[in-house]
Amino acid sequence: MTEAHDRAAGARRPAVTLERHSPIGTQRDNGRPVTGGWGPGGTDGADGHEAVELLRQARVAVDPELRSALGTLPGPLGRVALYHFGWQQADGTPAAGSAGKAIRPALVLTSAAALGGPEARAAAVKAAAAVELIHNFTLLHDDVMDRDATRRHRPTAWTVFGDSDAILAGDALQALALRLLAEDPHPASAAAVARLADCVVELCAGQQTDTAMERRGPTGITLDETLAMAEAKTGALLGCATALGALYAGAPEEDVRALDAFGRAAGLAFQLIDDVIGLWGDPRRTGKPAGADLAVRKKSLPVVAALASGTPFAAELAALYARPYEEGVEDLAATALLVERAGGRDWAQAEAADRMGRAMQELARAVPDPEAAGGLLALAEFVTRRST
Amino acid sequence: MTEAHDRAAGARRPAVTLERHSPIGTQRDNGRPVTGGWGPGGTDGADGHEAVELLRQARVAVDPELRSALGTLPGPLGRVALYHFGWQQADGTPAAGSAGKAIRPALVLTSAAALGGPEARAAAVKAAAAVELIHNFTLLHDDVMDRDATRRHRPTAWTVFGDSDAILAGDALQALALRLLAEDPHPASAAAVARLADCVVELCAGQQTDTAMERRGPTGITLDETLAMAEAKTGALLGCATALGALYAGAPEEDVRALDAFGRAAGLAFQLIDDVIGLWGDPRRTGKPAGADLAVRKKSLPVVAALASGTPFAAELAALYARPYEEGVEDLAATALLVERAGGRDWAQAEAADRMGRAMQELARAVPDPEAAGGLLALAEFVTRRST
Numbered sequence: 001m002t003e004a005h006d007r008a009a010g011a012r013r014p015a016v017t018l019e020r021h022s023p024i025g026t027q028r029d030n031g032r033p034v035t036g037g038w039g040p041g042g043t044d045g046a047d048g049h050e051a052v053e054l055l056r057q058a059r060v061a062v063d064p065e066l067r068s069a070l071g072t073l074p075g076p077l078g079r080v081a082l083y084h085f086g087w088q089q090a091d092g093t094p095a096a097g098s099a100g101k102a103i104r105p106a107l108v109l110t111s112a113a114a115l116g117g118p119e120a121r122a123a124a125v126k127a128a129a130a131v132e133l134i135h136n137f138t139l140l141h142d143d144v145m146d147r148d149a150t151r152r153h154r155p156t157a158w159t160v161f162g163d164s165d166a167i168l169a170g171d172a173l174q175a176l177a178l179r180l181l182a183e184d185p186h187p188a189s190a191a192a193v194a195r196l197a198d199c200v201v202e203l204c205a206g207q208q209t210d211t212a213m214e215r216r217g218p219t220g221i222t223l224d225e226t227l228a229m230a231e232a233k234t235g236a237l238l239g240c241a242t243a244l245g246a247l248y249a250g251a252p253e254e255d256v257r258a259l260d261a262f263g264r265a266a267g268l269a270f271q272l273i274d275d276v277i278g279l280w281g282d283p284r285r286t287g288k289p290a291g292a293d294l295a296v297r298k299k300s301l302p303v304v305a306a307l308a309s310g311t312p313f314a315a316e317l318a319a320l321y322a323r324p325y326e327e328g329v330e331d332l333a334a335t336a337l338l339v340e341r342a343g344g345r346d347w348a349q350a351e352a353a354d355r356m357g358r359a360m361q362e363l364a365r366a367v368p369d370p371e372a373a374g375g376l377l378a379l380a381e382f383v384t385r386r387s388t
Numbered sequence: 389m390t391e392a393h394d395r396a397a398g399a400r401r402p403a404v405t406l407e408r409h410s411p412i413g414t415q416r417d418n419g420r421p422v423t424g425g426w427g428p429g430g431t432d433g434a435d436g437h438e439a440v441e442l443l444r445q446a447r448v449a450v451d452p453e454l455r456s457a458l459g460t461l462p463g464p465l466g467r468v469a470l471y472h473f474g475w476q477q478a479d480g481t482p483a484a485g486s487a488g489k490a491i492r493p494a495l496v497l498t499s500a501a502a503l504g505g506p507e508a509r510a511a512a513v514k515a516a517a518a519v520e521l522i523h524n525f526t527l528l529h530d531d532v533m534d535r536d537a538t539r540r541h542r543p544t545a546w547t548v549f550g551d552s553d554a555i556l557a558g559d560a561l562q563a564l565a566l567r568l569l570a571e572d573p574h575p576a577s578a579a580a581v582a583r584l585a586d587c588v589v590e591l592c593a594g595q596q597t598d599t600a601m602e603r604r605g606p607t608g609i610t611l612d613e614t615l616a617m618a619e620a621k622t623g624a625l626l627g628c629a630t631a632l633g634a635l636y637a638g639a640p641e642e643d644v645r646a647l648d649a650f651g652r653a654a655g656l657a658f659q660l661i662d663d664v665i666g667l668w669g670d671p672r673r674t675g676k677p678a679g680a681d682l683a684v685r686k687k688s689l690p691v692v693a694a695l696a697s698g699t700p701f702a703a704e705l706a707a708l709y710a711r712p713y714e715e716g717v718e719d720l721a722a723t724a725l726l727v728e729r730a731g732g733r734d735w736a737q738a739e740a741a742d743r744m745g746r747a748m749q750e751l752a753r754a755v756p757d758p759e760a761a762g763g764l765l766a767l768a769e770f771v772t773r774r775s776t
Binding site for chain 1: 460461462464465525529532533551552553555556557558559560562563564566567570571577578581582585586588589590592593595596597599600
């Protein structure tokens with residue numbers, strides 16, 4: 001997403017006019033970042049060098065904690081978890097796979113560093129690992145419920161070990177996460193357990209709404225409930241990650257709240273862009289065939305916005321979504337064009353820009369020093385411009 | 389279980405000769421309880437008045453905490469949880485159902501009282517509710533995995549709300565449990581979260597072994613691994629309950645460990661008796677048809693002991709278990725008699741007595757005052773003599 005877009009036809013939310021301006025992290029002339037806008041530039045340019053480095057450092061910091069925590073699992077549960085993390089093959093032999101991008105641990109550590117410097121960052125490593133364990137617990141369970149067969153380019157755990165083992169491994173990861181935090185002697189430990197447990201409830205509620213919405217017809221779903229679902233499913237854990245970083249930096253409650261709001265807003269922007277990529281992204285980069293989301297009638301945010309647009313294209317799209325996709329009969333490229341003509345694509349991009357604007361405002365409130373805020377800004381921009 | 393039994397034929401463990409003697413709670417002549425034996429009497433006689441009262445008081449104490457915790461769940465998840473607890477019908481209208489016997493909360497509260505008096509008992513109410521939430525999280529998930537259709541005389545949550553909602557409600561209950569403990573200002577809070585989270589991992593491992601064993605043939609299973617599985621699935625949470633009570637009473641680590649061992653041993657005795665009742669209990673009291681466990685080829689402890697007995701009856705039983713039950717062809721009463729003749733019934737009852745003996749030893753070590761220990765003894769005897 002490198003260009004500003006006009007407001008989507010029929011979308012109800014106010015559009016944000018995106019201006020090209022200096023990003024927060026490099027704007028040091030008045031000591032206060034400009035907020036409310038979202039430009040295509042970044043603290044470290046469009047290539048995201050700083051973010052990539054933050055993610056790499058997070059991976060290096062949390063992997064020993066994660067491996068140590070997974071090492072305490074009894075044999076068969078440990079095998080499922082290590083497979084899921086990409087560190088073992090299904091037969092238990094080592095694998096060189098990736099455990100993912102470490103976006104959430106990086107948000108914890110970078111948030112702690114932004115508010116408390118390197119000492120806070122070092123103290124927050126267990127919290128970062130706990131957030132990553134919770135993320136992977138939800139992936140294990142979501143894959144079972146959604147019957148998703150592939151994750152990180154490998155067969156999902158339930159397809160290899162069965163539903164029961166995948167459910168139990170997920171249950172154990174939740175327990176490991178909260179134990180890791182509870183055992184941490186850091187003074188923020190108890191508050192962090194409570195906050196992360198609250199987040200788990202919200203993640204469950206988001207997944208519940210998602211599965212319930214998938215069972216409903218295409219016209220019975222509102223844009224507001226879809227946005228609320230996406231915030232619970234995706235925004236909540238990103239917000240919790242940045243909030244935990246603030247807690248571990250000893251920040252006052254209002255800054256913790258601001259960083260939660262920052263992470264949530266950036267998370268929703270991330271989801272919106274993810275949905276746009278799912279519909280119009282390059283299949284060679286998304287790793288799934290063009291139109292795959294449309295073929296399974298996924299009610300992603302751009303689709304729901306298009307259906308709610310009140311345009312003639314919306315009615316046409318609703319008629320298509322009311323029946324299953326038939327290969328050779330329906331042209332998925334034409335369906336994607338319907339979503340675009342009904343304003344779904346423009347709405348999603350404008351909404352993402354709006355959310356990023358809010359994220360910047362919250363960040364500027366809690367971390368007025370642009371240099372200190374630079375890492376979080378770089379991560380937020382990285383996740384909303386990701387191409388896979 | 390009201391009589392002593394000889395050692396089971398072919399069973400490998402030493403039998404305990406049960407003597408009729410005064411129970412710990414009433415034996416005050418020398419100030420030290422007699423340990424190592426287990427009589428049919430009880431602190432409050434064979435009718436279990438004291439235990440019933442402890443269970444009732446536990447229900448009264450924890451229900452407001454449980455209702456308050458469940459009340460924080462978002463709508464649909466709350467509905468699944470309230471249905472599961474028997475407090476709502478499937479349509480959300482109130483139900484007068486029972487949330488279960490509150491054995492685990494009663495163990496927490498009675499353990500706290502035994503080691504710290506009424507103040508410790510009052511301070512441990514949130515811990516008692518947390519243990520009950522964990523118990524119900526495992527029930528929700530186990531029912532999904534085991535495809536059990538009935539629980540507490542009602543359709544299980546997954547049959548009413550679907551697999552996804554039952555899994556998510558269970559996930560949320562785990563989070564609520566650990567949050568409830570983490571938010572408790574009691575000084576034992578952090579240690580309790582860590583201990584309960586450890587217990588969750590053990591419960592998951594127990595369920596994993598159980599489901600894996602069910603998939604294997606009848607002859608590939610050893611008695612040791614079946615006992616280990618039962619300890620993880622049932623003993624661990626009862627041990628954690630009594631350990632948490634000790635933690636909340638500010639007891640030293642060795643007493644916490646002794647009470648964990650007490651709960652574990654009593655829990656395994658409970659499981660052994662439960663399995664005996666499942667095979668030879670009165671169907672009007674068990675609520676399931678006679679021989680139901682045999683018909684589904686359940687590898688319960690008496691069955692595995694019988695199969696491992698090396699008797700001719702074992703070979704006959706193995707041949708039966710190798711093929712599915714056929715109504716009208718196989719006589720389940722005759723199959724139950726095979727288990728009995730192979731020594732499965734006597735072994736289970738002797739083993740239960742042995743475990744109860746160990747439980748009494750651990751209890752006497754941590755709580756030498758027989759009056760203080762009386763409540764825990766009454767609960768242990770109640771759960772191992774339950775008829776439903």
